[in-house]
Amino acid sequence: MSDSQVLIGKFFADESFVKSDIESFDNFIDVELQRIIEENKDIEPTIIPPNVDEFKIKFDKVRIVKPEIIEADGSKRLLFPNEARLRKLTYAAPLFITVSAHINGAQRESFETQIGNIPIMLRSKQCHLYNLSREDLIKRGEDPDDPGGYFIINGTEKALVKIEDLASNRFVVERDNVGPSRFVGKIFSEYGSYKIPHTMEYMKDGILYLTFTRVRRIPVIIVIKALGMLKDEVIANALSSDSQFDELAVNLMDAAEIKTEEDAVDYIAKHAGITQAKEIRLERTKDILDSYLLPHLGVAAKDRIAKAHNLCKMIKKHLLVARGELPLDDKDHYLNKRLKLSGDLLADLVRVNLKVLIGDLLYNFQRIVKRGKFPTLKVIIREKLLTSRLYSSMATGSWVGGRKGVSQRIQRLNFLETLSHLQRVISPLSATQENFEARELHCTHLGRLCPIETPEGTNIGLKKNLALLSTVSLSVPDEDVIKVMKNAGLKS
Numbered sequence: 001m002s003d004s005q006v007l008i009g010k011f012f013a014d015e016s017f018v019k020s021d022i023e024s025f026d027n028f029i030d031v032e033l034q035r036i037i038e039e040n041k042d043i044e045p046t047i048i049p050p051n052v053d054e055f056k057i058k059f060d061k062v063r064i065v066k067p068e069i070i071e072a073d074g075s076k077r078l079l080f081p082n083e084a085r086l087r088k089l090t091y092a093a094p095l096f097i098t099v100s101a102h103i104n105g106a107q108r109e110s111f112e113t114q115i116g117n118i119p120i121m122l123r124s125k126q127c128h129l130y131n132l133s134r135e136d137l138i139k140r141g142e143d144p145d146d147p148g149g150y151f152i153i154n155g156t157e158k159a160l161v162k163i164e165d166l167a168s169n170r171f172v173v174e175r176d177n178v179g180p181s182r183f184v185g186k187i188f189s190e191y192g193s194y195k196i197p198h199t200m201e202y203m204k205d206g207i208l209y210l211t212f213t214r215v216r217r218i219p220v221i222i223v224i225k226a227l228g229m230l231k232d233e234v235i236a237n238a239l240s241s242d243s244q245f246d247e248l249a250v251n252l253m254d255a256a257e258i259k260t261e262e263d264a265v266d267y268i269a270k271h272a273g274i275t276q277a278k279e280i281r282l283e284r285t286k287d288i289l290d291s292y293l294l295p296h297l298g299v300a301a302k303d304r305i306a307k308a309h310n311l312c313k314m315i316k317k318h319l320l321v322a323r324g325e326l327p328l329d330d331k332d333h334y335l336n337k338r339l340k341l342s343g344d345l346l347a348d349l350v351r352v353n354l355k356v357l358i359g360d361l362l363y364n365f366q367r368i369v370k371r372g373k374f375p376t377l378k379v380i381i382r383e384k385l386l387t388s389r390l391y392s393s394m395a396t397g398s399w400v401g402g403r404k405g406v407s408q409r410i411q412r413l414n415f416l417e418t419l420s421h422l423q424r425v426i427s428p429l430s431a432t433q434e435n436f437e438a439r440e441l442h443c444t445h446l447g448r449l450c451p452i453e454t455p456e457g458t459n460i461g462l463k464k465n466l467a468l469l470s471t472v473s474l475s476v477p478d479e480d481v482i483k484v485m486k487n488a489g490l491k492s
Contacts, residue, residue, distance in 0.1 A: 063095075
């Protein structure tokens with residue numbers, strides 16, 4: 001054998017075509033699951049017993065075991081994938097969580113309970129087939145060359161199709177051919193289950209306007225002042241210390257009558273249609289600025305200055321593009337795209353359905369309290385709710401956000417078709433609209449996506465496939481990036 005044949009043989013012996021999907025699922029189980037619980041760890045019922053001042057339910061550690069089955073006689077044993085296929089079962093693992101109740105700051109009860117079952121990807125770390133030899137796989141009724149990377153739901157093999165979407169938290173400036181402004185800047189700010197679009201427009205009157213959530217076309221300088229950056233000189237320096245912008249003077253003059261942070265917040269409140277008493281109006285608007293304005297930078301009052309500095313950076317980029325000193329951003333460049341793999345898709349599903357479970361828990365607790373009783377938490381957690389909702393989405397392919405066809409039955413006509421299906425990438429764009437640029441082959445696809453494999457007809461260019469040897473890296477949390485940058489000597 002030649003060196004190249006040995007090398008290729010070694011590569012396929014050690015690596016898997018669906019390695020990226022399996023890594024994504026492992027990351028979901030090891031990291032994301034606990035992070036989702038942390039986002040929803042404190043639950044405060046609005047109706048509590050009259051003799052209690054403060055009552056809190058806390059979610060703490062999450063634990064997952066390998067797939068198992070409880071038989072009709074109550075016995076519990078391990079469940080292997082082939083048995084799940086033959087008996088039309090779901091290959092899933094029990095999910096346990098530590099729950100505690102706190103009355104007036106003191107812990108009353110703490111216990112571990114099952115809140116549902118999570119479908120397990122074949123060949124992932126939580127799967128019984130993980131690291132088994134070829135002989136052991138054959139004994140278990142498995143094909144040793146099967147790559148895994150899919151789920152078994154009610155005996156049916158299901159693959160989660162990767163979704164290609166615009167990268168969140170990136171400010172992109174494009175030419176606007178239909179709106180009132182020549183250029184429009186967009187950013188999708190993602191935080192937990194929120195993905196909030198922000199739009200910055202440069203109008204004919206020379207003023208830059210910002211739109212997000214229920215705040216429509218507010219002069220961006222007023223938003224910056226509402227965030228605590230009040231002095232014109234400070235705004236000008238934050239915007240740019242190396243070049244002068246005449247356009248900035250027009251924007252600063254327009255917001256000249258806004259002298260204090262309160263004036264700026266009140267201005268935003270009135271334009272957003274919040275018409276309550278002044279104190280409530282200001283409080284609600286501050287909540288909107290904290291929760292819905294660039295939430296990826298933080299959702300606390302202390303993060304407002306960071307948001308003001310980032311808005312200044314966006315203004316600078318917008319004006320430089322409008323002057324022609326910076327090129328327009330290309331939405332179809334793969335730098336501006338991200339792929340959602342199985343782990344990300346399951347994280348979205350669990351995040352939304354955990355909120356449903358918490359809502360059900362609160363409803364059951366408050367209903368019993370109204371009757372004059374004080375229930376124990378073990379009684380009010382319905383473990384089948386989360387399980388049934390997860391299984392339903394995996395079985396039908398209907399996902400959060402109204403997406404359809406995310407979970408698909410694997411095509412098993414031949415081995416190559418199975419591999420192709422596990423590598424599929426779909427775009428969320430509508431197949432009935434033209435979207436010529438999104439369908440075209442972009443030079444950044446080469447080496448990442450297959451330039452040939454795409455269907456003919458309405459789905460051309462929207463359904464794609466990963467290149468045979470391409471791998472997808474996991475997203476790195478912002479905290480880790482900041483840590484590396486600080487270690488390299490950069491100051492925040």
